Amino acid sequence: MTRYWGIYSGSSALGSNLPKANRNKLLITAIIYSIIAVFIFIIFIVNMLCYLFILRRNRLFGLTWTIVDYGRLKNGETTEKRMKGKHPIRKVCEYCGNEFEAFKSTVRYCSHSCNRKAYKEIKRQEVIALTESLTGKETKEKTVKNLSGQEYLSVSEAAQILGWCKQSVYNYCHKGIIPAIRISRRTTLIRRMDIDTLFNEIGSYQVLPVNKQKFIDEWYTLADITERYGILRHQIRKIINVENIPTKKDGTRTLAAKNKTDAYFRKKGFDDTAVNLAGWCTSSEIMEWYGMSEQAVYVFVSKYAIPKKRVNGKLFYSKQHIDKLKGNRK
Helix, strand or coil: CCEECCEECCCCCCCCCCCHHHHHHHHHHHHHHHHHHHHHHHHHHHHHHHHHHHHHHCEECCEECCCCCHHHCECCECHHHHHCCCCCEEEECCCCCCEEEECCCCCCCCCHHHHHHHHHHHHHHHHHHHHHHHHHHHHHHHHHHHHCCCCEEEHHHHHHHHCCCHHHHHHHHHHCCCCCEECCCCCEEEEHHHHHHCCCCCCCCCCCCCCCCCCCCCEEEHHHHHHHHCCCHHHHHHHHHHHCCCEEEECCEEEEEHHHHHHHHHHCCCCHHHHHCCCEECHHHHHHHHCCCHHHHHHHHHHCCCCEEEECCEEEEEHHHHHHHHCCCC
């Protein structure tokens, strides 16, 4: 008998004449291969079931699963990482009007398609607006060219040629600068020749005289009140508003009525003779002359309403009033 690969060719059944040890080895090998095949098949079935569960409910065994689309990742970041810490915002697409969820407040469109279509629409509207403006300009130029051949013009047509408004043309007609004739209640005609002859005899250009600003004796500026009565600008404005002192504008300056302002400060105990005083003193000088502390000086000037003024941010007090109250100096 001839032996091929452990099988005797003359046997009636496959491996029937094999030794017992060889038959056992063959059986064990077949069983192992079958177990491996069944295990691989079970793993394949489990993977398919898991994938179906994830697709349908996105949950499996009580856990939340995230499907990562590796084709849409940017810079190696997963979708879960990019979405971490961000809350979706419900927005309405400015192009199609559909609602969508965005993760930025600056997002205006629901998709790249709507973004592209909206951009094209904006550009189309810009082209339409430019075309309409050019068409209107050409129509206006044609109208002016057509009017140039007319001998008699209405007020509106003359305004178109000159580039003025109708009221300006009427004003010059009333002044006699532009000759015109009123044919009826609603019709005024101007000769084109009269408009052209306005520039035939051109004289020297007249410069309008500029009036010099004159100081008004009956009014105070805020700087005058500050210098005279020694109070700040915001305090002056408060006094003007509370006492209803008349004011008016002189260019950029605010003027206050002189008599009302003087009456208010006179009522508060301000002596007009303090304006003509040659001397003012500071708080340090008062401390030196009368042996007072700084706190005592402030209490004294506040209690007796000593006139004061501020020069370059420094307070000065009236010597006359202090000497009248305190007597001789040291």
